[in-house]
Amino acid sequence: MKRTPAALWIWYRGTHFRGYQRQPDGPTVQETLEDSLRKAGVPYPVMAAGRTDRGVHARMQVVSVRLPPFYTSEMLSERLPPHLPPELGLCVARRPPEGFHAQWSAAGKEYRYRxxxxxxxxxxxxPFVMETASEPRLMEGGALKPERVAELLGAAVGRRDFHAFHEHSSLRKPRTLESATLHELGNGLFEARLRGDGFGRYQVRYLVGSALLTAAGVLSEELFRSALDSGTSIPGLKAPAHGLLLWEVHYPPAVDPFPPEERARAPGLPLAPPFSLSTPADAAAA
Incomplete structure (x- = not known):
């Protein structure tokens, strides 16, 4: 009997895990999810759209898994949640279109950094925000102006070699950053939103951190822009992991298991930070 494919949309708070990928000194998201799946009657490994590092959160991580014969995605949606810990949850399980694969079918991702x-x-x-006032290297510079940070983030948009802004263990190749914008959430809190076709390890954290370092005047704009143009290494800043959130994984419409209206309302997603769409002012008032 054939095993049935399923696509899972999961969320997690990364502060509770040592990253996504299974490793000997867990707990990791993959280890926890696979253990929970076994308890729900699915004893097979999973494949995610990509890895997140220790401390990084995910509003939308997508996972491929095979289900036993006669086991449906609807059954999984009912049986899996009781076995998941509070820091990891399932938004929805779907029978994906033919040919879907969580990793290889992905067309891009959006990350958000608070x-x-x-x-x-x-x-x-x-626990989910980088407090720039307490970052030692930023304290060496001047005040951070949001419009200046936004300008520098915007300079990174395009297809280029981001070698200077990711770990050298990641494959060096051209990647396209489709957009990089800064949005005010209120009470001095901002959110950098970066969308692209692929990201090297720590790329978002280095881009955001180095833009902040340049906006503060600690790193020269000439060096920052030269690194974008040529991939030449710079003494950049890797922003801390706890401010980063994998917001969404994108797929071509023909193979996307999750319709636009479902993506917009994120069924089963907690309303508390870091997933909340309300502003901090709203949260404080509540």
Whole structure:
């Protein structure tokens, strides 16, 4: 009997895990998910759209798995959640279109990075935000102006070699950053949104951190832009992991298991930070 493919949309708070990929000194997201799947009657390994590092969160991580004969994705949606810990959850399980693969079918990803540019963040958001005022290298420079940070992030958009902004263990190749924007959430909290066809390891964290370093005047703009143009290494800044969130994984419409309306409302996603779409001002008022 054939095993049935399923696509899982999961979320997690990365502070509780040592990254996504299974490793001997867990717990990891993969280890926890596969253990929970076994308890739900699915004793097979999973394949994710990509890895996230220790401390990085995910609003939308997509996972491929095979189900036993006669076991449906609807059954999995009911049986899996009771076995998941509070820091990991299932939004939805779907029978994907023919040929779908969580990793190889992916057309791109969107990451969001939360950073505090003025005053302290609301207490509920503190574990999920980079507080720039306490970053030693940024303290050497001047005040961070949001419009300046936005300008420098925007300079990274395009197809280029991001070798200077990711770990050298990642494959060196051209990657396209489709957009990089900064959005104010209120109370001094901002969100950098970066969407592209692929990212090297730590790429978002190095881009955001180095843009902040340049905006503060600690790193020269000439060096920052030269690194974007040529891939030449610079003494950049890797922003801390806890501010980073894998927001969404994108697929071509022909193989996407999740329709636009479902992506917009994210069924089963917690309302608390770091997933909340409300502003920190709303959270503080509540």
């Amino acid at each position: 950073l505090q540019l003025g005053g302290p963040p609301p207490e509920a958001w503190r």
